[in-house]
Amino acid sequence: MEHEKVKLPKRLYDALQDYGLPENGNESWPVGTISGLYDQWREEESSVLGTFIDGNADNQWLLIDAVRYGYEPEPEQLYYVLLVKDNPNTYLNVVTYDGEIMIADNLNDGSWNTQFTMDEIEAIDPRYKAFAVPVEEVDGND
Structure with a gap:
């Protein structure tokens, strides 16, 4: 078996x-x-x-x-960092080739990362943890 x-x-x-x-x-x-x-x-x-x-x-x-x-x-839980509730243009984005941080929508075209593990969020800035929203909660609302 x-x-x-x-x-x-x-x-x-x-x-x-x-x-x-x-x-x-x-x-x-x-x-x-x-x-x-x-x-x-x-x-x-x-x-x-x-x-x-x-x-x-x-x-x-x-x-x-x-x-x-x-x-x-186990697969790690992924999160978006939504800085202003109910505003789809205030997600944390990290540019993949240089690590620059920007605020935009959560649509990922491969040029930037919009989904993070909690450890990755903490490494960027621990204060962002308060704005972490599980990916399923956001993507499930479409």
């Missing part, structure tokens, strides 16, 4: 990549792999894995399935 890869939060996906766990899973020694992961991350008190699995059986099963069937990152 073919199983789909498990979708994991990006931070956990990155942590498993750092550990060296192959994305295609490890069906031959899953218990040993999980035990090794747990032991390593238990030593690191503020670890991503520790906070993910401590006291959460659902997350423990998710990790077991990821080790067995493989894993991939």
Whole structure:
């Protein structure tokens, strides 16, 4: 039976990549792999894995399935930054070739980026987070 890869939060996906766990899973020694992961991350008190699995059986099963069937990152939520509510010409735009910031509509022709992850918004300017609107909320209103 073919199983789909498990979708994991990006931070956990990155942590498993750092550990060296192959994305295609490890069906031959899953218990040993999980035990090794747990032991390593238990030593690191503020670890991503520790906070993910401590006291959460659902997350423990998710990790077991990821080790067995493989894993991939969950798609990250994308946002528009709408600076003036109900004004379609006040979206944050970043020009792709030089990083210049401008305000315009949210139509993307490939010359600029109008959709951002929360990390990208914070990197531009953390104050823009207050104006972030999920892409689905805007595009779903057409």
